[in-house]
Amino acid sequence: MLVLRSVHVHHGHLHVLKGVDLHVGEGEIVAIVGANGAGKSTLLGTIAGVYAPTEGEILFEHKPLPYGKVEHIVDKGICLVPERRQIFDSLSVKDHLLLGAYRRQRRDRQEVKRDYERVLGLFPKLQTMLDRPGGLLSGGEQQMLAIARGLMARPKLLLLDEPSLGLAPLVVKEVMGMLRGLCDQFHTAMILVEQNVRAALQTADYAYVLERGAIVLHGKAAELLADERVAEAYLGAADRR
Amino acid sequence: MKKGMSRLLAALLLMFLAACGKTATSGGEDEVKIGAIFSASGGAAPLGKPEMETVKMLVEQWNEQGGMDGKKIKLIAYDDKSDQNEAVLSTKKLIEQDKVTAIIGGTISGNSLAMIPQIEKAGIPYISLAASKQIVNPSDGSSRHWTFKTAQGDNIVIQKLLGFLKEKGWTNVAWLNVANAYGTSGHEEFKHYAPEYGVKAVIEEEFEATVDDAKAMLTRVKKANPQAIIVWGTAQESAVVTKNIRQLGIESPIVESHGIGTKSFIDLAGEAANGVWFPAGRILVADQLPDSDPQKETLLKYKEQFEKAYGYAPTTFGGHAWDAFHLLVNAIKEGGTDKEKIRSALENTKKFIGISGVFHMSKDDHTGLDADSLVMVQIQDGKFVLAEQ
Amino acid sequence: MSAMLLEVERLSKSFGGVQAVQDVSFGVAKGEMVAVIGPNGAGKTTLFNMISGVIPPTGGSVRFQGGVINGKKPHELAMLGMTRTFQNLQLFSDMTVLENVMVGFHTRLTGGIFSAGFRLPLARREEKQAQEQAFSCLEQIGLAHLAWERAGTLPYGTQRLVEIARAAVSRPSLILLDEPMAGLNPQESKQLVDVLLAMREQGFTFLFVEHDMETVMAIADRIVVLDYGKKIAEGAPEEIARHPDVIKAYLGEEAV
Amino acid sequence: MEAWSQFVQLLFSGLTVGSIYALVALGFVITYSVTGILNLAQGDFAMLGALLCMTFVNSGMPFVLAIGLSIAAVMAVGALFERLAIQPARRSSVAVLIIITIGASFVFRGIALLAWGTDPYALRPFTGHGALEVFGAVIQWQSVWAIVISLASFAALHLFFQRTYIGKAVAACVINPFAARLMGIDIRKMSLGAVAVSAGLGALAGIVIAPISGASYDMGMMIGLKAFIAAVVGGLTNAPAAIAGAFLVGLLESFAEGYLSSGYKEAISFGLLLLVLLFMPNGLFAKMTGKRV
């Protein structure tokens, strides 16, 4: 469904992604894990059209993605739920959800309405606070709102950037637990970028380990969970030097 | 792209240099060069534009009629954009580069005053079109050997106005002036001459040239209960104030400055304009003048020619330019191209019938006009009506 | 404790009710190389900014060379002998490498606007001194050949080295490094590690925040670990690598 | 009684002028919120609106049509300005951006000079020359119009942002442009729309004030600057506060002029600007509303 072939990205002089190959199948949850600064957010941003690759190609449903305009990528069915949630403080929960469907609001109003009901059904907590400004929600609620907002775009591929960031452990469990259900209900594939390695690997089907802008390891999530090299990537075992 | 830009840049720079360093083109023997500087654009454009157009028209006419003694007049006119620095630079350009015989212009007092030091230094006959009496009688006693002017100074206008007030018996008046050089200069003359005429200001106020609503200030005027209100400004701001006076229900007669003598004042002030008095040059009411008036013929002729050429009625400012041009041409006829001779011819001009009045120049009076050069005009039914004589 | 160059005592910071840093205490001795680590959002940057005077703490104190430095501005700290580098490179990109490093020598010079404007002997002498010092500093780091390049045009790794040279040229008693390895490729980070180790040999003291655990393990004398604003562990690299709380903080709890 | 009627008079003078400032200030706030640019040519939109409307009316067009047409025309000018001058320079420094808008202002003023010359023009009041008497104070109908129109425009905008879908999209752009982009909202279009709407508001302000003070090619600068103060006094990104700021500036000027002297009117409003900038850089009303747009 989504294929990246040796994608390179530069931020100015900084060579952030150095030839990333990646594959996401239909309805699959793929986790990308790695230390801070490894380039995870850049990778998601690149797929979502925020950054343009300097080299390599990205195919979505066998067609190359158009670059330069995020909104065209949203039209193709890819939606990024950004790091730190990026909630609109003064807009209500309802407005957030409706704005999530911005690109298709005019085309199929009816369907948007149906989706709206469906998404709310998934997030009963949000149902109770439809008129509350987003800024007044708790961290976990905001994260759910951000995901719900992303779902409103009816994406075929949802990109989640650090959904556990800044959340208490219990809330992380709740959010992670939800992803699998969403994936099945909406037939949405997901790329999950996480620092919380265990949580991510337990949720995902397949996983890639990103280190300094390159994939150093990939495999079934469950297998990686047991792989010592993953821990090394994080804790840089002292004996490796 | 980048390369194209830099090339374009280089080309532009070259052109700048060329324009900056453009050297003087010497004129032929068969022409007399007259320099002119008007504020044809910028803030003073309503004054300067008709001046520029008048002079251009006159030069054309003059040359069509064969010039003077076979010599054509070459007019070199600059627009100072109502900016003092531009005026100074243009003066130097006229003197040094264009090497003109004489200069007329300086639409506003500030620009004229800034030009004068250069002119006096260079020794070139100069006729200003601005009103300030400092132009010919400076309070610091600096030289005005070469400087003349054709506009009635504010001192003269104010005296005319005060005489009118005295005659009407309106001695307790409100004085309102626009907060710019025009307004403050009028105010000073008023303060200077009012006691002489037994006129007293019960309240004195200023308003901005950009005023939208002067009612705030006028509430105080209303309280002071004057017999008449004097509004000293030019068309746009005076119209706002005039309208506001009437809207506040103040019924006192309104007397204004000569600066409102344009059609746009009547348009802007609408109903409120009716009944407003102001001193003005005769050009405004030329056709209403009695046939015995010595200026009438000249005025009507100018009016007809100007309207034919530009499609709108001439203003008093254009009249100042007309006067300056003819005074100068007469002086050149008499004195040739010798600058000192032109100057002394100017200084000895007597009984010259112009647009602004009948000029009598002398060594001590480089304006040559008195209060009789003005008439009082009243606006009635949207028309300027001669109010006396 | 008074032998410590830098002492952080119960330092806290809250932003509108959120405790970013809570009661963190540790010390840095002269000649030591201390690392602060922790997962994203653990409060490392906040801690760093408080120590370097960028933001004031809401509680606790920082002592530097025996004196309390709470509330002092960064430039005052620099005068006292504490300089820093930045996570997202704050090089003066329009200036040459040499000039960048010369700015680092600012605290050692006294010339003001008049001596400079009139090019008095003082200014000239100081200018020469600054230039020589800066150049020799670049030479030691191996960047002398780039002295006249514009800093902004250099590769990222080299810029980082320049930033460290800039912080070190005035020979401060403490240098704070904010994620020095961020964005470097393996060779670059190895080069940087070598430079840092060499500088430690020369007696420089470092406090640094870092994510690249490999580097931290390799060069730190001591490691302070933060999580959710609190210090959860402190000790030598080997201890830290085995510390259960640290592993939990980094890899997350067993989920679901 | 007389003191009372003077007070009422000053109050209405202040409100009238304030409502003009408010319309232009609203434009400032919208442009600044969406594009991050302080458009110093904002006042010139008022000038263009007034002069265009005057021309249309004089050519025999029905009044309402003339107003609508001139607003539409100025909006088009605003859109053009956004595409040609603001978009290409969005990443430039503040000084450069400010000067670009000043340059644009020169162009607008120059074009107006060419088209209309320097003479001031009159526009007839919306509903006759009559006046209203309140407590002995005289209020022109046009003043009432000015106040009503500015409040109505504000109400309309408020409804637009609060109630309409597209308005919320704009609000989203203002609050968090990055997240808005991720939702597929085209920020460039929003920026174009914002400048065009600001231009339209400016034009409306010019049309409303023209019957009171006349219209001329150089009227934009002072209106622009005063509205500017109003916007800053209110807080540059806060529309209701900017309107409150506009009325505050209008009233302050009016009362200063009525009770003190008019010579220092400008200094008083710019002094207010300095005070606000220095002591409450987020605007006088930042705490009271705390909400943007």
Added chain:
Amino acid sequence: MEQDQRMADGWKRWLLLAGAAVWLGLPWLVFGNNYVLSTLILIGLYALVGTGMTLLMGYAGQISLGQAAFYGIGAYASAYLTAHAGWPAWLALAAGAVLAALVALVVGIPVFRLREHYLALATLGFGVIMFTFFKEWKGITGGLNGFFGIPPIRIAGVPLQSDLPFYYLVSLFVLAGVWFARNIVRSRVGRALRAIHGSEVAANSLGVNITKYKLQIFMLSAVYASIAGSLYAHYVTFINPDLFGIVPSIYFLIMVVIGGAGSVWGGLIGAAVYVCLGEWLKAVVPLLLPDAGGEFEIVFFGLLLVIMLIYMPNGLTGVALKGWRRFWKTGWRRQVDSHKARSIGGERG
């Protein structure tokens, strides 16, 4: 090291000398043409203001929309002190400069807490307030009627009344001003300023007291403007408040941005281009459109300004600098560099 340094600087020094020769020799090229001379004088006066502003904008990264106020302070101080108080012009000029610096200090302390747009607005407000003072303080400034009869400046008792000596006087001031600014730029202070422009946090963490330097430079730029204002007052001998309102402030800003604030020459180049552009439009526009008045010039000027800034946001010196750098890099400079590096190393080793 010394030798190579000299070699490298030698080139620049020659260029400078050549430039100075042209500058000083210009009047002989246009001998007797006072119009060109006074254009040059005006350029020089603007350049002086502009040089101060390049320091402020390009090196300290601060914007000022009220610089004409300082120009006015200098002009009125000189006018009043010489014409009414009978002071010698030079003393009045110095007094004006001190006054301007003091005003800058008082204004700068609160105002420099602001940034970008807000700073621009605050300086604009300051400009308007000063303009009101010039307008209303009639006892000293003569109000809107203007102040005339300002005596000429004297050197050794000889009044400078013609353009040629005045041209040399102004050009000396400009050269001194640029020299002073250049020295500052290439000193500890200048580095600190450029560092502030590059990154305030980094500069601060390296010991640069940002507030102090910003203030000092603001005061210095005020002194530049004030001196230019004093000279202007003695040159034209008539001044009025309109010369010192916000419009001239905006023009000063335009000049500096056109010239490019990134170099101390930006002020001079900007002033020259600005004035020449005006004069050039005056000459060219009538050729293209015979009936056009000044308004066409305004339209052209505005358009040029917008286009120029879109394509050259760093001004003319920015473009020149780019080209210069390319040349510098590919040309002989690199050799000099390697020489230099070796010789410094050699000296140490």
